[in-house]
Amino acid sequence: MGKKVVIFARVSTSNQEYDRQVNELTALAAKNNWQLCACFSEKISGAKANSERKELLRMMEYIEVNHVDKVLVTELSRLGRDTLQVLEVIEMLNNKGISLYIQNYNIETLTAQGKVNPMSQFLVTILSEVARMERKTIRERVESGYHNYRANGGKVGRKAGYRKEVNVMLEEYKEEAKLLKKNYSLRNIYALTGTSINTLRKIKTLM
Secondary structure (H helix, E strand, O other): OEEEEEEEEEEEOOOOOOHHHHHHHHHHHHHHOEEEEEEEEEEEOOOOOHOOHHHHHHHHHHHHHOOOOEOOOOOOOHHHHHHHHHHHHHHHHHHHOEEEEEOOOOOHHHHHHHHEEEEHHHHHEEEEHHHHHHHHHHHHHHHHHHOOOOOOOOOOOOOOOOOOOOHHHHHHHHHHHHHHOOOOOHHHHHHHHOOOHHEEEEEEEHH
């Protein structure tokens, strides 16, 4: 048999079906003589954080353990609609040497030699710029709220030796805490959430 592949399908609402996605990608695998190992599908908003998407997390664990070569999606939006989350998944797959095949573009993120595909890199570059603008907008909103808080008499800053209270930190990183409780590796949680390994270790210690 050829390369080992898995299918990932997603629809946004419970009254939608992902059968068409699965059928098209199953036919694609057969046409290319790829060994279809598993199919992961979910009914969830693509704007949800990766850490909240159980099927996506199951797939990530599966492809690493079973040495899968490719992940198949009908279009990039099936992987998610939040640009930052999609980029995190692509980066995680790239780091594992697993190619993402995007059917509607007919491109893969990696070449046969395991290098980043120039065409897919162009796509990712555009997505990265969109993500940069999204981060900038979020940062501006946070700064605006901060200045508004101070303008209305709010006090900011820390006393010497200040340390976040346990419950505050766990609330701030509640999604990461959920994944730690489920025994996901620090590396995978970092790839899915972007939270640094050192911070994840602190959260784990607090738990």
